[in-house]
Every structure is written in C-alpha cells, then in structure tokens.
Amino acid sequence: MTCPICQKDTDAKYRPFCSRRCADIDLGRWLKGSYVIPGTAQEEDDPAPSGQAPEENPRH
Numbered sequence: 001m002t003c004p005i006c007q008k009d010t011d012a013k014y015r016p017f018c019s020r021r022c023a024d025i026d027l028g029r030w031l032k033g034s035y036v037i038p039g040t041a042q043e044e045d046d047p048a049p050s051g052q053a054p055e056e057n058p059r060h
C-alpha cells in the first residue's frame with residue numbers, strides 16, 4: 001500500500017499514510033473540501049466580457 005498523498009510506502013503507524021505530515025495534509029484537504037462556502041471566491045471565473053454587469057452587491 002502506498003501513501004495517497006505522496007505515493008511513498010505506508011507506515012503502519014500512520015496508515016494509510018506514510019507520515020503524520022501526509023495525514024495532516026489529507027485532513028486539511030478534507031476539511032477544506034467540506035467547508036467550502038458557495039458564493040465566495042468564485043467571482044473570477046466569469047470569462048463573459050458582456051456589457052451587462054452581473055448582480056453585484058454594493059453593500060459588501
């Protein structure tokens with residue numbers, strides 16, 4: 001079995017990871033993926049250069 005983070009050999013102590021570092025990395029990814037807040041930090045993904053401004057929130 002190999003570490004899902006860095007593909008190195010797994011250490012039984014930190015299964016399924018090779019080290020505590022990789023376990024922490026995986027945990028961090030998992031937490032980030034679980035707590036993504038929709039509607040934020042997604043504004044730059046609009047390639048449409050139209051003149052119509054999308055809904056903006058001036059109060060922000």
Ligand SMILES: [Zn+2]
Pocket residue numbers: 003004005006007008017018019022
């Ligand atoms: Zn690893």
